[in-house]
Amino acid sequence: MKYAVIFKAEINQFDDEYSKMAAKMRDLAIREYDCTEFVATAEGSQEIAISYWDNLEHIKAWKQNAEHLVAQKLGQNKWxxxxxxxxxxVLRRYSSK
Structure with a gap:
């Protein structure tokens, strides 16, 4: 089975620290927790990020990672x-490729 984590947010404020943290969290998910794909975009005050995973255990472990917990707290309090x-x-996936 394949899973997706869909993160949707209304942006309060982004700064240089946010950009660095977002890149770090994306790399962490891929490098240490076997996330297979991670895409994000923002338009106006809305952000969406979708990451793809092969198992729920990796998603749970990533959510509880110490660095990710710090990023989550900053997101809640600042960004x-x-x-x-x-x-x-994910039940089906289609592609033109």
Whole structure:
């Protein structure tokens, strides 16, 4: 099975620290927790990030990583007005490639 984590947020403020932390968290997910793909974009005050995973255990471990917990707290207190996270099972995937 394949899973996706969908993160949606309303942006409060972004700064240089945010950009560095976002890149670090993306690299951490891929390097240490076997995230297979991680894409994010922002438009206006909205951000969405979708990451893909092969198992739920890696998602849970990544969520509890000490550095990721710091990033989550900064997000709650500084960068985001509010956010939602959904963990979903991918049933099908289509591609033009």
């Amino acid at each position: 985001y007005k509010h956010y939602t996270v959904e963990v979903v099972e």
